[in-house]
Amino acid sequence: NAGVTQTPKFQVLKTGQSMTLQCAQDMNHNSMYWYRQDPGMGLRLIYYSASEGTTDKGEVPNGYNVSRLNKREFSLRLESAAPSQTSVYFCASSWGNMNTEAFFGQGTRLTVV
Amino acid sequence: GENVEQHPSTLSVQEGDSAVIKCTYSDSASNYFPWYKQELGKGPQLIIDIRSNVGEKKDQRIAVTLNKTAKHFSLHITETQPEDSAVYFCAASTPGGADGLTFGKGTHLIIQP
Numbered sequence: 530n531a532g533v534t535q536t537p538k539f540q541v542l543k544t545g546q547s548m549t550l551q552c553a554q555d556m557n558h559n560s561m562y563w564y565r566q567d568p569g570m571g572l573r574l575i576y577y578s579a580s581e582g583t584t585d586k587g588e589v590p591n592g593y594n595v596s597r598l599n600k601r602e603f604s605l606r607l608e609s610a611a612p613s614q615t616s617v618y619f620c621a622s623s624w625g626n627m628n629t630e631a632f633f634g635q636g637t638r639l640t641v642v
Numbered sequence: 643g644e645n646v647e648q649h650p651s652t653l654s655v656q657e658g659d660s661a662v663i664k665c666t667y668s669d670s671a672s673n674y675f676p677w678y679k680q681e682l683g684k685g686p687q688l689i690i691d692i693r694s695n696v697g698e699k700k701d702q703r704i705a706v707t708l709n710k711t712a713k714h715f716s717l718h719i720t721e722t723q724p725e726d727s728a729v730y731f732c733a734a735s736t737p738g739g740a741d742g743l744t745f746g747k748g749t750h751l752i753i754q755p
Binding site: 587628631 | 643648651673674676678683684685686687688691693731735737741742743744745746747748
């Protein structure tokens, strides 16, 4: 089992460009999440999907959109990248409603210049 | 929403000594408190968790304590080893748990040889 797989691992964008971060999990988890990690800020929730077919905003959703493509896949889209979106992005999954372990991917390091 | 404070931001201990990291939370409804370890270049990984119906939990050299009245919980690592060097995050989740974890800002633990 691969667990949670994120692509790409690294990306450099110019201001105004768009891109989609991909995430897939093979644990049959119900819930999936996108976090961003900035120095000294911990991990902040961008969007989450409690179950297939639903998505909700987290703490810092502005500038992002998400799609829960199916139970396995949850993508994060930046429509018009800004330097403030330079960060490390982590996708995670969990069973969700039982407050059980969340499994994280390896992260995507995004730089917007 | 939930707010989690974590202290200290950096902790340096001698190999073999104990390390203690403390967190407080604001939402009295939170009932699940995991601790994650993040090594350089990797995603966070769960090391121990505790639920609100338990006051203490231990797993080999790692223990977590929870004081619901004071709304704080702590991570204790005994007999520290070089491989314990990492960034540690506490987190809290409300009942249901599908809307994700709220993380503290992290503690960089340095084990001095």
